[in-house]
Amino acid sequence: MKKVLIAGATGSMGRKAVQLIEKQSDYQLVAILAPNATADTKLPAAVSRFDNLADINLAADVWIDFTTPQAVFANVKFALEHQMRPIVGTSGLSAEQVQQLQAIAQQQQLGGIIAPNFGLSAVLLMKFAKEAAHYFPDAEVIEMHHADKLDAPSATAITTARLIAANRKKNPAKTNMATEARGADYDGIAVHSVRLPGYVAHEQVLFGGPGEALTIRQDSFDRSSFMQGVQVALEKVMDLQELVFGLEKIL
Amino acid sequence: MKKVLIAGATGSMGRKAVQLIEKQSDYQLVAILAPNATADTKLPAAVSRFDNLADINLAADVWIDFTTPQAVFANVKFALEHQMRPIVGTSGLSAEQVQQLQAIAQQQQLGGIIAPNFGLSAVLLMKFAKEAAHYFPDAEVIEMHHADKLDAPSATAITTARLIAANRKKNPAKTNMATEARGADYDGIAVHSVRLPGYVAHEQVLFGGPGEALTIRQDSFDRSSFMQGVQVALEKVMDLQELVFGLEKIL
Amino acid sequence: MKKVLIAGATGSMGRKAVQLIEKQSDYQLVAILAPNATADTKLPAAVSRFDNLADINLAADVWIDFTTPQAVFANVKFALEHQMRPIVGTSGLSAEQVQQLQAIAQQQQLGGIIAPNFGLSAVLLMKFAKEAAHYFPDAEVIEMHHADKLDAPSATAITTARLIAANRKKNPAKTNMATEARGADYDGIAVHSVRLPGYVAHEQVLFGGPGEALTIRQDSFDRSSFMQGVQVALEKVMDLQELVFGLEKIL
Amino acid sequence: MKKVLIAGATGSMGRKAVQLIEKQSDYQLVAILAPNATADTKLPAAVSRFDNLADINLAADVWIDFTTPQAVFANVKFALEHQMRPIVGTSGLSAEQVQQLQAIAQQQQLGGIIAPNFGLSAVLLMKFAKEAAHYFPDAEVIEMHHADKLDAPSATAITTARLIAANRKKNPAKTNMATEARGADYDGIAVHSVRLPGYVAHEQVLFGGPGEALTIRQDSFDRSSFMQGVQVALEKVMDLQELVFGLEKIL
The missing domain is CATH 3.40.50.720 (NAD(P)-binding Rossmann-like Domain)
Structure with missing residues (x-):
């Protein structure tokens, strides 16, 4: 014990x-x-x-x-x-x-773990987005939060965009990024932020390729979701050899 | 005949x-x-x-x-x-x-009809968005098109945003529109444009209120969809008393 | 006062x-x-x-x-x-x-009002679905609730399906309803129920026509959303001439 | 060459x-x-x-x-x-x-490869779903196809459900599967099939856990998407040591 x-x-x-x-x-x-x-x-x-x-x-x-x-x-x-x-x-x-x-x-x-986000759905979204980027160089990120969130885009959305950009193996299609509606550009990935009452914390990654699309979405309805990630940390922490940063490292 | x-x-x-x-x-x-x-x-x-x-x-x-x-x-x-x-x-x-x-x-x-868009799903989306705006003053528009579309946002997205703005009966929540990720501002409605290969022509309107959300989405997979709207026009054109502009006027 | x-x-x-x-x-x-x-x-x-x-x-x-x-x-x-x-x-x-x-x-x-559902997003979804049925005879309903909800489909989903069925003006496409995966059949509309932890109360109506699709979705994150509907009732109740049933009657 | x-x-x-x-x-x-x-x-x-x-x-x-x-x-x-x-x-x-x-x-x-599905988005969806199942034992599959598709559920949806079931590490929540609206049961995973005109070939996997949800969706708009998968096969086939079955094995 x-x-x-x-x-x-x-x-x-x-x-x-x-x-x-x-x-x-x-x-x-x-x-x-x-x-x-x-x-x-x-x-x-x-x-x-x-x-x-x-x-x-x-x-x-x-x-x-x-x-x-x-x-x-x-x-x-x-x-x-x-x-x-x-x-x-x-x-x-x-x-x-x-x-x-x-x-x-x-x-x-x-060993141990420091995680800015213990939400499993958010961490898996980032992990899958990173992997999908190998095959789908064209991606955009849309995050949606309650109207009171002042900063935009969210830290997780920026991290997601950077992970995708760093893991692309082909050049994406050229698109016009010159208009405001095209959102913020993080390493060539367009990031869009929605702020609406009623929403909690949600993120989507949209990938497109010839004739097909792949979408990964996570919804955090309340922070009780973090305890799922802490549970995973508890299962692994006694075996960790170093102080890792980011829950995705131990998934 | x-x-x-x-x-x-x-x-x-x-x-x-x-x-x-x-x-x-x-x-x-x-x-x-x-x-x-x-x-x-x-x-x-x-x-x-x-x-x-x-x-x-x-x-x-x-x-x-x-x-x-x-x-x-x-x-x-x-x-x-x-x-x-x-x-x-x-x-x-x-x-x-x-x-x-x-x-x-x-x-x-x-009588007769001039319609920039004969796609029933797009026209119904605008009609419903206009009506929902009475009850949900907080809305954002996301349109998604193939990577080759140069202009952004799409004409339909702009029209949708303006319809919502004109039909709000309450003030929306204040949000930070100062960052690029928040998209383009049309009469106070944030509009976001996604451009990805594989996508055809799609639009979403997101409404949020205390504890709930309403989303209307339309997908145009190919322009054969326009014929549904022409069919509606054929059913009504002999009875129209004027040259109406916009399919929504006769729905 | x-x-x-x-x-x-x-x-x-x-x-x-x-x-x-x-x-x-x-x-x-x-x-x-x-x-x-x-x-x-x-x-x-x-x-x-x-x-x-x-x-x-x-x-x-x-x-x-x-x-x-x-x-x-x-x-x-x-x-x-x-x-x-x-x-x-x-x-x-x-x-x-x-x-x-x-x-x-x-x-x-x-006058007065009795409403089984005061959630504006749910009531608008039903209203719009009823109207879209005029133009899109082909529709299916997917409702998603927390894993503890025992009954399926939800009362609102059944009402939505029946409203659509009653307002179609054309025959829908013939589809195979004989397998379990096709869900429950309410007046010819397939209704699907998802039960998963984390989810709260959500409903989607999917319409399809040649080359296009229209989707209406509502999410109830918590029951505070009902107060928006009570607010609408308060604004109209002194003018109502009868005891109406259903919030949609006064929207 | x-x-x-x-x-x-x-x-x-x-x-x-x-x-x-x-x-x-x-x-x-x-x-x-x-x-x-x-x-x-x-x-x-x-x-x-x-x-x-x-x-x-x-x-x-x-x-x-x-x-x-x-x-x-x-x-x-x-x-x-x-x-x-x-x-x-x-x-x-x-x-x-x-x-x-x-x-x-x-x-x-x-070496070589036999793949029932060369669509990268579908294959990645299955790969990610399998991995997410480790952390989210509660999942349901919704596939959506054109109204003419006679069989239901689709072969890919069945494969996805079985992959999830085989990779769960915890027991899922108990839900009532006794009503038709709950869909078909594949190894304890509910699978739902939507058949509507306009739709092409689409699949969603919905995962739910305490306070959060994760959704993976793929859309096949046309079969040209298969060539992306053949491209991947071409890049790897000269190095394969056996005749592998399934594109996911080489991703």
């Missing part, structure tokens, strides 16, 4: 992670790091609660992190230095920070 | 129109205007063939026009002046020319 | 209705019928709370009902007999009960 | 194959087997034409076969026995025949 510490256990994702661990037969929750927990916070019996990193006086095998951009780097560094394998869903780590953490993991001979 | 003259009977659309008339029980093809017909051109028996407008020496009840932007105005004027009701699928008439022809039709007390 | 009584104000839909009324400039909540309300139930000031029909001793202009199949008939009868115009989103009324209530409304010279 | 013989070069697929070979820089058409060729059949210069298998008196490196179910077995056997690597798009080989041909290929130490 492996031991788990959850950092950020009282946030919306953290609470789902607590529920997820309770359903595992080979993992057991032993502690939470939760500065914002109150007297009312319900915890399974025999779970220690810590308010600060410095107070943590027990060891776990796995450190699950759903905290804040401000806290995540120190958290994961602490975890690695105390022989805990991190599963990190918190956003906000810079590329340099990720590299630093990967170096520490190597020194400590520990 | 009403008589039909088809102008442009040897072009790709004209040939389909000839076949369509052959299937009607209440219409009969009596003549074609076909400057490019050759000795090989097969015609039903008892159909007169004319090379020039000036040669036409018989009267029909209906004039179907699938010719060229250069010829269409003179053709339709001639038809109206000789008491033939026009069904016009040729593109290229300016707004002024349409008005002039409508005035002539009024003088002659003749 | 018109007065509103909400029956079922403490249920999930009723609470949303309370919020909706608070946003209206021409309606005011004066009372609730809420047998299950507790001391904790928060109510706007100056709102009367009743536990039983018999206790209601004030008059409102509009009666909004989101109660139970057991209570709804008596509730609406009471409302009409006390000069309140009903807006009814509760399911469970039989066709006979609806007719009885319509007769009472007529005697009382009151 | 490798030499190619095309069997069935005057059929609709064979003609496209002739055009495809003309565009290759490392392949050259040297002969056709075409019993139905007429004096009018246009062939590139220096291409031999044979009416019967027995007449073929030259060797090529690759044998492309788009013939008939009656001819294909003898053709491919002949090709292998004469040291030609087969690329076979003809349908109608039984499982036993495929095994016999694979045995001959092994004796002759030749």
